[in-house]
Amino acid sequence: MAIIALKQPFPHDMMPLPTHDEHAREDFIVNLKMHMADHVYPYDETVYEKKAKPKFVKEKGRAPANSDEVHRLMMAEPYTKFWSAIARNMQEMLWDNQGRIAEHELPRIQTYVKRASNSAKGTLKLDPNFKMPRYIDAVDIHAMPGGYQTTLSDEDVFVGAVYDRGAYYYTKGMAGRWGEGGAVATINLMRDMFPDFKPKRILDVGCAIGWTTTPWRDAFPDAEIHGIDVGGALLRYGHGRAEALGKAVHFHQMSGEDLKFEDNYFDLVFSGGVFHETSNTGARKMMKEMHRVLKPGGLTLHYDIPYGGEYGLHAQFMLNWDSYYNAEPFWRQWTAINRTEFLTTAGFDPSTIIDAWADRDHDGTFRLFPKPFDDIHPNPRGGIGRPQFFGAWKK
Numbered sequence: 001m002a003i004i005a006l007k008q009p010f011p012h013d014m015m016p017l018p019t020h021d022e023h024a025r026e027d028f029i030v031n032l033k034m035h036m037a038d039h040v041y042p043y044d045e046t047v048y049e050k051k052a053k054p055k056f057v058k059e060k061g062r063a064p065a066n067s068d069e070v071h072r073l074m075m076a077e078p079y080t081k082f083w084s085a086i087a088r089n090m091q092e093m094l095w096d097n098q099g100r101i102a103e104h105e106l107p108r109i110q111t112y113v114k115r116a117s118n119s120a121k122g123t124l125k126l127d128p129n130f131k132m133p134r135y136i137d138a139v140d141i142h143a144m145p146g147g148y149q150t151t152l153s154d155e156d157v158f159v160g161a162v163y164d165r166g167a168y169y170y171t172k173g174m175a176g177r178w179g180e181g182g183a184v185a186t187i188n189l190m191r192d193m194f195p196d197f198k199p200k201r202i203l204d205v206g207c208a209i210g211w212t213t214t215p216w217r218d219a220f221p222d223a224e225i226h227g228i229d230v231g232g233a234l235l236r237y238g239h240g241r242a243e244a245l246g247k248a249v250h251f252h253q254m255s256g257e258d259l260k261f262e263d264n265y266f267d268l269v270f271s272g273g274v275f276h277e278t279s280n281t282g283a284r285k286m287m288k289e290m291h292r293v294l295k296p297g298g299l300t301l302h303y304d305i306p307y308g309g310e311y312g313l314h315a316q317f318m319l320n321w322d323s324y325y326n327a328e329p330f331w332r333q334w335t336a337i338n339r340t341e342f343l344t345t346a347g348f349d350p351s352t353i354i355d356a357w358a359d360r361d362h363d364g365t366f367r368l369f370p371k372p373f374d375d376i377h378p379n380p381r382g383g384i385g386r387p388q389f390f391g392a393w394k395k
């Protein structure tokens, strides 16, 4: 097996830096993830088609009727149990290593945040009375220690530090070295589709540490850029990071379900990878709020994991694995929501809906996204979960 060297994330002043051994662990985990994506997961379908499904048909006189049946069937297969256990372990190893790195880097990062805040170009507004939504508080999403919600002191940045390096390795560099990939891809798509649209006020809902917020600053240097999230320590880290990168962004602690902005304020409301981590009720309230704060003639545009309704049953089982074994309780429900219904229920006109895919280039990477590897890798993303963009114009 060829060893893949993933470029390191961009070392801005806030980036937690690993020791030699911690970095070796990062490389090990990312190589194991690639190996699984290229050589292990794809054969699950063969096990399904050649072994599990024929056995099921023989016993029941019919094929599995839905992905829940496929799920139960496959989780009795030694092959599936084997890769599933490795996948969960990889995730725990990844975060465990990132937690160690963040811990020894905290004093340096906290000092930096304080210094950066004193000369900031952007702003940070935390809400001491903020009530965390239960769907965030009740789970450490994707098994990330501390989830998004944990804030242990009024200087805490731990979960932000874990996210910055950890999510980079989690996504095998798919997000780009600055974590900018999803936003840059959305900007590329928007420019392809609507070259004359130049938003002046932009909101990133569920911005975490600003990976998806700062690219809008580069793309629209004269615009007013806001990022909101529920996590206080995430935002504190994000503010310091944005200042380290020299990008003026306004961060606020608030829920997308209750935006503290007036009606018709924004030209563009964006989110990246948020809805699949939000309860059904929460996601729908959020979209209604997005509609409210958009100006008539404004655009809402998002990317997230794909709608799985048109996938085959085995592919749906693979797509939704995270919901059962990777602390992603809402993932499965999101892959079943029809985007048109979701947007129109929130008030958008069906005639304005945008639905697009980040299709693959010849080298296997997704068109519109940055390329994470120095060497061409035949299937750097692995898996079946290609990003889907969706949105609508407010009439």
Ligand SMILES: C[S@@+](CC[C@H](N)C(=O)[O-])C[C@H]1O[C@@H](n2cnc3c(N)ncnc32)[C@H](O)[C@@H]1O
Pocket (backbone or CB within 6 Å): 133, 136, 148, 179, 182, 205, 206, 207, 208, 209, 210, 211, 212, 228, 229, 230, 231, 234, 254, 255, 256, 257, 271, 272, 273, 274, 277, 278, 282, 286
């Ligand atoms: C997968 S992260 C994506 C973060 C960022 N857009 C990025 O791509 O790096 C999802 C984010 O959504 C936030 N989130 C979930 N529910 C939210 C809500 N109701 N209001 C605001 N943010 C929310 C989480 O706290 C988390 O930071």
